[in-house]
Amino acid sequence: MLSVRDLGVAFGAVEPLSGVSFSVEKGETIGIVGESGSGKSLTAMSVMGLLPLIGGRITGGKIVFDGQDLTDLPERAYRKLRGGRIGLITQNPMTSLDPLKKIGPQVDDVARLHLGMDATQARARTVEILGTLRIPEPALICERYPHQMSGGMKQRIVIAMALAADPDVLIADEPTTALDVTVQAQIIRLLDDLVKQRNLALVLITHDMSVVAQTCDNVVVMYAGRAVEYGPVETIFDRPRHPYTQALIACIPRGLEETARLTGIEGTVPTVINYPKGCPFHPRCARAEAICATDPPDFSVEGDSAAACHFAEVAHAQPA
Amino acid sequence: MKASSMTARTLDTFARMSIGRAFASGIGMVAGGFLILLVLVAIFAPWIAPFDYAAQNLMNANAPPGWPHLLGTDEFGRDVLSRVIFGARTSLSVSATAIAISMAAGMTLGAAAGYFGGFFERAVMTVVDLTWSFPDILIALIFVAIIGPGLTSTTFAIAIAYLAQFTRLTRAQIVRLKRETFIEATVNLGANPSHILLRHLMPNAIAPVIVVGMLAIGDGIVLEATLGFFGLGAQPPTPSWGAMMSSGTAQLFLSPWVIIFPGVAVAVTVIAVNLFGDELIRALDIRDRLRGA
Numbered sequence: 001m002l003s004v005r006d007l008g009v010a011f012g013a014v015e016p017l018s019g020v021s022f023s024v025e026k027g028e029t030i031g032i033v034g035e036s037g038s039g040k041s042l043t044a045m046s047v048m049g050l051l052p053l054i055g056g057r058i059t060g061g062k063i064v065f066d067g068q069d070l071t072d073l074p075e076r077a078y079r080k081l082r083g084g085r086i087g088l089i090t091q092n093p094m095t096s097l098d099p100l101k102k103i104g105p106q107v108d109d110v111a112r113l114h115l116g117m118d119a120t121q122a123r124a125r126t127v128e129i130l131g132t133l134r135i136p137e138p139a140l141i142c143e144r145y146p147h148q149m150s151g152g153m154k155q156r157i158v159i160a161m162a163l164a165a166d167p168d169v170l171i172a173d174e175p176t177t178a179l180d181v182t183v184q185a186q187i188i189r190l191l192d193d194l195v196k197q198r199n200l201a202l203v204l205i206t207h208d209m210s211v212v213a214q215t216c217d218n219v220v221v222m223y224a225g226r227a228v229e230y231g232p233v234e235t236i237f238d239r240p241r242h243p244y245t246q247a248l249i250a251c252i253p254r255g256l257e258e259t260a261r262l263t264g265i266e267g268t269v270p271t272v273i274n275y276p277k278g279c280p281f282h283p284r285c286a287r288a289e290a291i292c293a294t295d296p297p298d299f300s301v302e303g304d305s306a307a308a309c310h311f312a313e314v315a316h317a318q319p320a
Numbered sequence: 321m322k323a324s325s326m327t328a329r330t331l332d333t334f335a336r337m338s339i340g341r342a343f344a345s346g347i348g349m350v351a352g353g354f355l356i357l358l359v360l361v362a363i364f365a366p367w368i369a370p371f372d373y374a375a376q377n378l379m380n381a382n383a384p385p386g387w388p389h390l391l392g393t394d395e396f397g398r399d400v401l402s403r404v405i406f407g408a409r410t411s412l413s414v415s416a417t418a419i420a421i422s423m424a425a426g427m428t429l430g431a432a433a434g435y436f437g438g439f440f441e442r443a444v445m446t447v448v449d450l451t452w453s454f455p456d457i458l459i460a461l462i463f464v465a466i467i468g469p470g471l472t473s474t475t476f477a478i479a480i481a482y483l484a485q486f487t488r489l490t491r492a493q494i495v496r497l498k499r500e501t502f503i504e505a506t507v508n509l510g511a512n513p514s515h516i517l518l519r520h521l522m523p524n525a526i527a528p529v530i531v532v533g534m535l536a537i538g539d540g541i542v543l544e545a546t547l548g549f550f551g552l553g554a555q556p557p558t559p560s561w562g563a564m565m566s567s568g569t570a571q572l573f574l575s576p577w578v579i580i581f582p583g584v585a586v587a588v589t590v591i592a593v594n595l596f597g598d599e600l601i602r603a604l605d606i607r608d609r610l611r612g613a
Contacts, residue, residue: 048508083509090508095501100523109519110509161509 001025001201002047002086002169006061009046009225015059016272017042017225022203022218026168029195029202031216031233033209033248037269039225040205041091044173047203048088049078066168084114087162089172093155093179097146103157104142110164129160132197133190152183159190163198170194171203176211188215210252213237221245224270224280231305241300241307243285279310287311341603348599351592358589362408371399373406374557382575392577394567400578403559404585410560411589414471414553415540418478423533425479426486431525433487434494435517444487452484460543461552469552477547478540489532489610493525528606531597538593545586561586 003023009016017039024030032040045051047063049070063070065086070078082088090096098106107129108122117125123142130138133156146154155175162170172191176184192215195202204216212219212233219236221229221244229242240246247265267284270276276283282292291310300312342348361368370388377397385392391400429448433441451459460477467473497503498521506516541561547553548562556563561582568579601607 050507053507079510079512081510082507083511088508090501090505092501096505098502098506098520098524101520109511109515113510113515158505161505165510 001066002203003064004043004047004061005064007043007046007063008058008060009042009051009056010059011056014272015225017046018060020061020220020222020225020227022220022227022230024169024201024203024218026199026201027195028218029192029204029216031212031219032203032205032222033207033212033219034222035207035265035269037224037271038222040207040222041173042225043222044088044171044203044205047171048082048086049073049075080114083110083162083167084165085167085169087165087167087170089155089158089162089170089175091174091177093158094151096158097154099146101145102142103144103146103149107142107157107161107164110161114165125164126160129163130157133160133163135160151179152186155179155183155187156190159187159194163194166198167200169201169203171205173205174207175204176206176208184211191215209248213252221248224275225272226280226308228281228309229305229307231303235303235305241302241305241312242281242309243287243311244281245307279308342596342599344603345599347595348603351595351599354588354592355596358408358592359412361405362412365405365409369399369402369405371402373398373402373559375399382571382578384575385577391581392575394564394575394578395571400564400581403564404561404581407559407561407564407582407585408589410471410548410554410558411541411544411562411586412537414475414544414560415478415537418475418544419482419533419536419540421475422479422482422536423486423529426483427490427522427526427529429483430487430490430492431494431517431522434491435498435513435521441491445491448484448487451480452488456481456539456543457546460547461550464547464552469547469555471554471558474544474547474553478543481543482536482540485532485536486529489529490525493528494521497521497524527604528610531600531604531606532610534600535594535597538590538597541586541590541593545582 001024005021007020008018020039020043022030022032032043034040045054046058047070051057052075058071061071065081070081097103104123104126107126108119111117111122111125112119126142127138130141135141135153135156141149149157159175175191176187179187188211191202191204194200204211206212216233219230219233220227221236221242223244229236229240229245236245237249240249250263251265253262265284270280270283276293278294279285279288279292279297282288285292289310295310297308297310297312299306299308302312343352370390375398377393379397380389380393381395381397383389383393383397389399389401391404393399394403429444433444459481460474463477463480464473467476503516503520506520544553544560545562545565548560549566551563551566554560554563564582565579568582571578601610
């Protein structure tokens with residue numbers, strides 16, 4: 001349904017994104033994981049055609065949606081896709097709704113815009129969608145203003161808006177970051193159900209490996225604007241071959257015994273202007289050797305997964 | 321139809337939530353009450369005024385306040401009270417019309433400049449800033465000098481004098497709002513620029529513009545009186561507070577009531593407008609958003 005091939009993005013002279021590839025079919029969920037600053041949101045914005053609006057441009061690769069290359073689609077045509085066939089849920093539901101408009105009209109607008117419905121039809125559809133998102137008393141909610149609602153509820157409204165025009169692809173960019181843990185779980189379960197019920201293709205962007213493990217079919221691990229490992233979720237979790245993936249998995253809190261300690265990854269993602277030479281992860285990598293600082297690694301393919309590491313062939317010792 | 325019902329709803333909400341709250345305080349009630357009274361007086365002037373504002377009676381010129389001329393008469397024996405009442409019509413209508421024109425034009429220019437940016441924005445803002453570098457009265461005088469004195473030119477002169485304020489304020493609001501997440505979210509839903517601008521940006525930008533407009537009506541009244549004082553506004557016998565004061569200067573010591581009462585009318589009206597405007601700012605809680613102006 002949606003496939004991104006070797007995508008590169010530049011802002012002026014800096015190139016924060018290069019060589020990102022993934023694809024997702026209907027009824028499937030793909031997870032894009034990585035720390036903050038690894039280029040996940042930028043990937044989402046590229047797919048949505050929002051780069052020109054923020055001063056960026058695509059330098060290479062292809063974004064193919066339903067057989068159509070989107071990389072040089074004009075803005076006017078893109079507007080029909082945005083919200084129409086590709087829905088986007090952003091990180092911050094608290095501020096994603098117009099504070100002066102009631103919930104109903106805001107959701108109605110999407111169906112009116114993309115499906116050409118009149119006010120009555122659109123409202124009927126809004127109520128129906130709010131219902132499927134397990135929002136109690138949808139007709140009443142339509143008359144509320146955003147400030148009268150909780151964060152979890154607002155996020156559901158934002159999801160409702162993304163679904164209102166019945167899109168084929170839904171991109172969820174850290175949909176749960178701003179929510180508390182119990183609500184997070186509800187939202188993730190909701191998205192998972194939607195994929196099955198509506199046969200959606202879901203691109204789930206997150207930094208939470210445990211969310212990926214629960215919901216995704218395939219995973220792309222991103223680091224410093226590059227994909228470093230990809231493959232089916234079982235393979236990636238059972239046998240991660242890139243040290244970064246291993247480190248991310250090691251960060252998932254597990255075990256209830258009192259001795260259990262939370263692990264982290266030392267250091268931070270480099271900023272765009274000082275991406276290191278060679279393998280971008282080498283300064284933080286426990287396994288790094290001389291070659292890692294000089295030569296960027298190629299993908300080493302094994303079955304249906306691949307990892308960009310010079311030592312991917314070697315069975316890495318699982319970090320404890 | 322969509323847009324008008326939308327505007328009606330926005331205004332309705334605005335009225336219930338903010339203007340109502342502005343009236344709630346003591347000062348707001350007194351100032352707002354006075355303004356409503358003044359508007360009613362202006363509308364019903366022909367029924368309220370005890371005499372014809374233009375009727376001369378040279379036998380009774382410069383009569384001091386008393387009965388039947390409560391505020392006395394001027395040098396032609398015209399009733400000062402009636403002229404002050406009819407003068408409210410001139411002052412309020414000229415100022416309100418001018419500010420309405422100025423607001424409409426300023427909001428359009430400012431919104432377009434803030435939203436589209438680029439060369440258009442720079443061109444508009446340069447011209448607008450240029451007009452702002454002159455005092456209001458000078459711009460108004462230049463304008464009246466070009467197209468000649470009268471109420472129409474006074475109206476347009478005031479409108480142009482305040483255009484910069486509305487343009488700058490609206491632009492500042494739009495530029496700020498444009499970066500808000502909910503506007504980005506609307507872009508993500510595939511909305512076109514006119515939808516974003518008219519349905520989302522403008523309703524969110526309008527509150528401070530309305531308050532500044534309210535306060536500008538006070539300034540407009542002063543400017544109208546000033547132009548009237550110089551003989552560039554309302555032409556005789558149309559009564560205007562400024563023109564009345566101007567003619568009163570000649571008999572300042574002989575019959576001070578001719579200049580005092582229109583002066584008091586201007587002062588009290590402008591004070592009421594400003595006090596009510598301040599209450600409105602408090603009610604809308606937008607003090608920090610007015611800094612862009």
